[in-house]
Amino acid sequence: MQQIHLLVVIYHDFRYNKHMCVAYPGKILSLDGRTAKVDFAGNVVSVNIGLVDTRPGDYVLVHAGMAIESMGEEKARSILNVFAEINEF
Amino acid sequence: MSFEDKPFKIMEVCGTHTSAIFKSGIRDLLPENVRLVSGPGCPVCVTPPSYIDRCIRIARTPGHVLLCFGDMMKVPARGGSTLSDAKAAGRSVRMVYAPFDALALAAKNPDIEYTVAAVGFETTAPAYALLIEEAQARGLTNIRLLTALKSAVRAIEWICETGEDVDAFLCPGHVSVITGSAAYAPLAEKYGRPFVVAGFEAKQLEAAVRDCICGGSGVRNLYPEAVSEEGNARAKALLETYFDLTDAAWRGLGTIPRSGYELKSKYARWIPDQVRDDTPDVIPNAAAVIAGADPQSTAAAVSSDTLPPGCRCGDVILGRIDPPDCPLFGGSCTPLRATGPCMVSSEGACGIWYRNRSPVIAGADPQSIVIY
Numbered sequence: 061m062q063q064i065h066l067l068v069v070i071y072h073d074f075r076y077n078k079h080m081c082v083a084y085p086g087k088i089l090s091l092d093g094r095t096a097k098v099d100f101a102g103n104v105v106s107v108n109i110g111l112v113d114t115r116p117g118d119y120v121l122v123h124a125g126m127a128i129e130s131m132g133e134e135k136a137r138s139i140l141n142v143f144a145e146i147n148e149f
Numbered sequence: 150m151s152f153e154d155k156p157f158k159i160m161e162v163c164g165t166h167t168s169a170i171f172k173s174g175i176r177d178l179l180p181e182n183v184r185l186v187s188g189p190g191c192p193v194c195v196t197p198p199s200y201i202d203r204c205i206r207i208a209r210t211p212g213h214v215l216l217c218f219g220d221m222m223k224v225p226a227r228g229g230s231t232l233s234d235a236k237a238a239g240r241s242v243r244m245v246y247a248p249f250d251a252l253a254l255a256a257k258n259p260d261i262e263y264t265v266a267a268v269g270f271e272t273t274a275p276a277y278a279l280l281i282e283e284a285q286a287r288g289l290t291n292i293r294l295l296t297a298l299k300s301a302v303r304a305i306e307w308i309c310e311t312g313e314d315v316d317a318f319l320c321p322g323h324v325s326v327i328t329g330s331a332a333y334a335p336l337a338e339k340y341g342r343p344f345v346v347a348g349f350e351a352k353q354l355e356a357a358v359r360d361c362i363c364g365g366s367g368v369r370n371l372y373p374e375a376v377s378e379e380g381n382a383r384a385k386a387l388l389e390t391y392f393d394l395t396d397a398a399w400r401g402l403g404t405i406p407r408s409g410y411e412l413k414s415k416y417a418r419w420i421p422d423q424v425r426d427d428t429p430d431v432i433p434n435a436a437a438v439i440a441g442a443d444p445q446s447t448a449a450a451v452s453s454d455t456l457p458p459g460c461r462c463g464d465v466i467l468g469r470i471d472p473p474d475c476p477l478f479g480g481s482c483t484p485l486r487a488t489g490p491c492m493v494s495s496e497g498a499c500g501i502w503y504r505n506r507s508p509v510i511a512g513a514d515p516q517s518i519v520i521y
Contacts, residue, residue, distance in 0.1 A: 083272070083323045083375075094283065108249050110279045111383045121326065121375055124218075124269070125247020126276040128326050128381060135374040139348075 083123035085136035088116050098122060154182055158314060159361045160468050162188035162305060163321035164496025165349060171505040173351035175358060183362060186468025187491075187498030189304045190321050192268045192297075193220040194466060194490040194497045195399040200268075200297045201226035207264045207295065207421055208232070208240035215295075216245045216254070217266035220494045223487060225457070248280045255289045264293040264421045270301040271327045271388070274410050278387040281419055293421040298410035299397055302332050307405045309340040313467055317343040317361035319354075322372050329380025330370040341366040348372035391416060400490055401456055401463030460489040465498050472502040479503060 086098035086105070091114075098107045098120060107122050112130040114120055119136030120127035161167050167187045170176060176185060189195050201224055208215040215232070222233040222244060236242040245251065251263045267277045277294055284292045301324045308315060320333055325346045333344035343364050347357035348371065357371050370376050388410065397409025412420055456462055460482070461475040472478050472491065482488035484500050491497035 083326070094279075105246075106249070108247075108276070108279050108283070110282065111275060111381055111387075121323075123323055124273050124276045125249045126279060128272065128275075128323065128384065129375050131374065138374055141350075 083121045083128060085119045085121050085139050088114055088118050088120060090116055157183045157316050157362060159185050159317045159319060160188040160315045161185055161319040162190040162301060164191040166319055167498055168501045169349045170354055171501055173354055175355055187465060189466040190301060191494050191496040192270050193224060193494040196268050196297050197398045197400045198227040203295060204232055204266050205235045208235050208242045213262045213264060214241040214243055215264050215266060216243050216251055219244050221266055223493045224490050248276050251292050252283055255291045259291055262291045262293060264295050267294045267296045267298055269298055270324050272323045274298045275384040275387045278391040294419050295421055296411055300408050302328055303408040304405060306336055309336060315468060319357055320344050320346045322348055325376045327381050327384045329378050330368055330376055331378045333368045337366055337368045344368045346370045346372050346376050401466055457488050462489040462491045465491050472499040
């Protein structure tokens with residue numbers, strides 16, 4: 061249930077950009093030049109990766125359609141857990 | 150926890166922190182002498198009303214479409230009308246998730262000029278530089294940027310310079326991803342206060358608040374998962390390449406020297422032609438129409454680039470008062486029809502307080518509470 065809620069929140073935030081300065085981590089699925097397909101809890105979004113060096117399988121912190129930091133799975137998981145925790149409240 | 154029993158004010162600069170702090174319940178755990186106040190960390194809230202006027206003017210120009218983030222839609226312009234009103238009145242306003250959405254639109258409709266309402270801090274500004282690069286690479290000439298980009302770090306510095314009694318700063322997490330924690334080092338040295346970069350988890354925030362109180366002056370990075378000392382070098386290089394730091398108007402605060410990112414003159418062709426025209430556009434705002442008011446008169450009443458009468462957003466984002474202390478809070482100013490910008494955005498302090506407050510504490514009419 062909580063995962064569904066998180067997904068809805070993430071989808072809503074990406075669809076409507078409700079939180080301007082929030083950045084979420086997502087997993088890179090594929091690259092196409094300076095654009096990547098990034099998976100956010102099942103919601104796949106095109107992201108500009110001009111600011112980071114990254115490859116499929118990496119996680120990136122995404123803000124306003126742009127990856128601002130590249131990170132390993134462990135770090136990304138710790139941030140994702142945070143959002144899950146925030147949603148508990 | 151050891152600290153002296155004197156008032157201690159911590160400014161959480163980032164709106165997302167304000168929200169996370171509320172939801173985590175940290176506010177209720179703090180001793181009475183420690184106050185958490187919101188800072189100017191919401192780009193939408195500090196965007197001046199004249200900027201919204203310019204957005205509306207572009208949206209009404211034939212052959213032009215204005216692209217903006219969702220948060221911008223409800224921010225009142227000088228006449229009290231919003232981009233949402235403009236859209237309802239048939240103007241070309243379109244909400245986008247990311248600035249890069251302009252690329253596909255511009256490629257699909259080469260006869261239409263797409264102007265992106267470019268607001269944001271250091272975190273978002275590089276996206277607009279990347280947008281220009283990408284548009285150039287794809288040979289697109291029908292994209293423009295109406296910039297109101299600002300430096301959050303510079304705003305923190307300005308608050309220190311003006312001598313506001315803030316004892317410690319919770320530095321914005323995602324601005325720091327770009328700037329790096331080292332950006333606060335000169336401030337810590339000059340003003341001798343704690344600058345703590347915080348994540349968004351309850352435990353991280355609790356640790357950061359504790360560090361603000363007990364850690365003494367200096368820069369500490371408690372969000373190492375995402376923030377490095379030097380920041381994102383490519384993003385910083387893009388900012389230097391494309392933007393000049395200029396004096397910028399902050400709604401509620403006035404002009405802060407060298408706090409705005411403006412496109413360099415060699416990129417002038419990306420700036421929309423309508424920028425110079427500065428007369429307010431009059432679009433009947435929904436509330437005024439319902440109340441039977443003459444839209445012309447509401448426009449005249451708020452003609453300057455200041456806050457609407459009675460609105461205390463300026464004091465809120467300087468941490469001088471808490472949002473419920475504003476006489477308009479919860480009365481004429483609610484998230485559904487905001488008077489001041491801090492009520493509009495999901496990251497604005499007033500909106501966050503409104504959504505998270507206890508009606509008993511805030512002394513408000515429970516009927517006025519809107520459940521989202």
